[in-house]
Amino acid sequence: MDFGLSEDQLLLEQTVRGFLADQVAIERVRDQRQKAGSKSCPNDRAIWSQLAELGIAGIVVPEEQGGSGLGLLDAVIVSQALGHAVTPTPFLATAVMAPTALEAVGGKLAEDWLAGIASGELVVGVAVTELFSVREDAGVRLRPGRQDGKLDGKAIMALDAFGADRLLVALDATTLALVDASAPGLEKTRLLTVDATRCTAELSFDGVDPLAVFEGAGAAIARMLEAGRIALAADTLGACESMVEQAVAYAKDRKQFDRVIGSFQAVKHMCAEMIAEVEPARSLLWYAAHAFDGVPDESPWMSCHALAHIAEIGREIASVSTQVHGGIGWTDEQNLHFWFKRIANARHLLGGPELLRARAADLQGLVPAA
């Protein structure tokens, strides 16, 4: 019995966090925001190449395709570190979601993509929003008539898709299309959110030829969503950890009424409440990742719970940490808002808490037939 991270996993955590602390200081994130503006993707390709050299891009890609062949718990460790450093990378879509689906569907094309992902050459975006939340009449459809097979329609809030080379598009819960991002008839529009560290886009399809369409890919799509939800929860939890650390450091430093503010119980209790949420959430997250790797019966609803719960504590921690900082926490200069906004944007990306809890109840058979 050993509920915790292995020696190798602790080393991985140390390596990635060390690299990010060294290479992606918050000033670099600020620069990246400036460079990207509203017209391009904020993902940092240079950092992504370096992370690929560390084996991060191919962390869950099988060894046969040049990846590290590790489990989701290992990916969670990386995702947490990226959230902690608010690093703009396509990790979620490219290194977690796409490989999970590609490995499940299999075949030559999927294997080529997997190899490209592992080497860091291919960035893959995913469009899945319409599986759980259709707004603005979005949705991508196969043009009727089997021989034709062109794609029409639009997908919104597609993840890491704006600067991507390839795209995975879920047409419905069981159909997955593989698309070249430069295919004629495809138009990408950056959808700017509050979060300057994550790339979301609209994809418009007007008679686009897909490279492949997999029907009966329900299991692949479901697993991709589970993995994505757990990894996104890890990203938010990592951001929470950093916000608690920053609040505690500030409370130890800032003086008012001739005392450091951390000696006031009102402030002290805010910090205690934050860490009291972070620690059990980490245990839940570890178990959810473990379930994805080894307890597949529980994984579908456990992944919903992990993301919903961490989204909830995330909103609270983002607010409380900012309040511990007082007025300065509310300024652009203090940088704390990068974490606040990363948490805020992530909250609904793969299903918001209400939606995820409804799904978790349904998957456990807790919703009686009407």
Place this chain on the structure above:
Amino acid sequence: MDLEFDARYDAFREQVREFLAHNKPGGAIGMAEGRAEHRIQWLSLLIEHGYWARTIPKEYGGYGAEPDLLETVIMDEEFNKAGVPRGMMAQGPSMLVPTLLTHGSEEQRERWIAPTMRGEVMWCQGYSEPGSGSDLASLQTAAREDGDDFLINGQKIWTSGADQSDMCFILVRTEPDAKKHEGISYILLPMDTPGIEVQPLRTMSGDIGDNSFNQVLFSDVRVPKANVVGARGEGWKIANTTLKHERSSLNANAEGTWMRLARLMKKETINGVPAIASPVYRDRLMRLQARALSMKHHGMRMLTCNLKGESSGVAGLIVKLQNCQLSFDMSALAIDVMGELGALYDHTKYERERGYWQAHSMFSLGLIIGGGTAQIQKNIIAERGLGLPREPKPAKA
């Protein structure tokens, strides 16, 4: 991550199951009430087989096994499943005995540990006073020297089971001139000593009996100096060992409570529809499930730290705070689901589950306060866990 038990534990589990299959008592064993003979027999049988007092040395009446946390987990799981108490949830075994094992004299250990574990001697804890709750070290109950004895005068409060106890482990001020924390001694006091008056203190849940609360008045109560545990003036340090035992014994079974709540919501109907069919109630149930699962797996993580002999750090300090609040919040949803009938109590018509959830709610509230209030827990988390500074003392007026 490896959530499997090693193979040698399977054999141990089998052995526990076998014992329970052969020895499970027919009737209920009221572990908390009186000094019933059948309870003493049951505890003695458990000690003989090593399911109670397992790691207490043989010379003090225990089974003498090496400590093994997984064995403890397995025993708890199997006894829970069989619905049989594994020993006695009382302050003697859970708090006094560990203290005596660490700080007691040879004579004190030989005299008290065995009968305490067998349930022959019942103990209460004399710590809190009307003027000393969270600030326990400010306690004023005084022990004045009188030859080879102390004479105790003062008052204790929140004394669970004082009316049913033979003995009290009590904190008193023996060194009035020493500093606050250095003037306290830990004394073993027979409750039949003249000058002790026990007054029942009814709690908000009205449950006298099993969970009896009392205040205890001491007027020239004579106790030999030999009854001090450890050295005079070391009582505060010794009591802190005991408090740690109290906090770590508050390991609520959050998942079990959640399952009971889910069962209630399937059964309870509103306008002919089960409560669980309501998306509003169901969403609350799911929020609680996520918290219950968090605390369940957090418990596994803490267990792993213990197994490896590693400190769990701040992650361990948050357990009492979270479990007690979660317990309260689960009963709150249960009561809401029962609606206007949720307030029924004391075996009234239409009452659900014999008033379990109201009692559970009020008991949980007591746990949020008792054993270090939620606010004291937050101070501990912030100061010991996060390294924030203590509140400066106000300047003397």
